[in-house]
Amino acid sequence: MAARQRLSPEVRRRQLVEAAARLLLERGHLPLPMEALADAAGVSKGLVYGYFPSQWDLFNAVLLEELAALEADGLDQVLAEGGLAARARACVDLYLRHVAARGPLVHYILRDSFMAGHIAPDARKLQDRLLRTFGRLLRRELRLPPKEAIAVISMVVAMPEEMGRLVWQGELQLDRAREMAGRLVDSSVAALRPS
Template sequence: MSTGVRRRMGVEERRKQLIGVALELFSQRSPDEVSIDEIAAAAGISRPLVYHYFPGKLSLYEAALKRAAQDLAGRFDEPHEGPLGDRLRRVMRRFFDFVDEHGPGFSALMRGGPAVGSSATNALIDAVRQAAYVQILSHLEVDDPPARLELVVRSWISLAESTALIWLDGRRIPRAELEVQLVHDFAALAAVSAAYDEEMAGVVRRMIKDEPPDGAFADLAARLITLAS
């Protein structure tokens, strides 16, 4: 956290500093609990100077949220190399890294915080979800997704969000297990949809075509077989 002697900064440098300070504070506690006075003190400047750069806490929160949203969207970027199950597992690891680092802020955003409900905030959240959606489709090598595939991918993104929120409330399930479980959830959602639609069946066949015997999707199949036996 930035503290200490005040020094002159340019406008953009000061704005970036305040956004960084706010992000750190919002990561430790709900934004509702963080005051402008705390942000000013952490930045080593006066309260009026904070208002010189941002009209109020809401605008500062939205600026911090924009930076966090860009970070979160970037967590879904993954090279198109190796089995899909392994790629999704790496994505989930980075996703939970973000949730772990920004727990209270992530929770406040999804459950209701000072900026929730504003069009700017909703647009940022939707942009993250859309970035995740586009990334998953690119890994499935689908440009024009059928309705059932869109349903599967968007449902899975919502499931990842809700799983992360539940995990934050006590962290009663080991994080590593949830990361793998969400990869299995994706495969399960796709498989169920494939049972009703031949186009989805083709997507699933491509998903598992290059999966190794010890891969994430094979692990799910083995668990289900064991359960049924």
């Protein structure tokens, strides 16, 4: 029998994060049994705890990787260019393509009550920046009060999450999802414009 190769801490950490992401996509909710996490990574529970003292730490690592991928795909650029409709359309398209390619991990982590109050500060900072950017645009261009602006943002974010999930599951074509999401954003902005 061949000896098992010892992995570097960075490689092992990556292995654990990837296994956690796969298992979360399979199950769709948190928390996950530690035995299942360890089995998915092919390691002991003790090793998982050695890298991530809690599932909150582990799933924050998954979340931060997902957010880093969104930033690498140009999130800052689409947030900075154009008016409300252009930015909303670009952000929705970016997020839809992200979910279609990688699955609804961000949604699962941010919306699960298990993670409530345990989101990493860096992740919360990005989420707050997105809310502030679109909140200001909604208040300025559509003259919406802050609470209504947040409600609109929550509803608009649900579109790319759901359409991206359908693409990821093979139930909807990406081009069709992108077209529908763009039209929904455009019609939402148009419907909310003051007359």
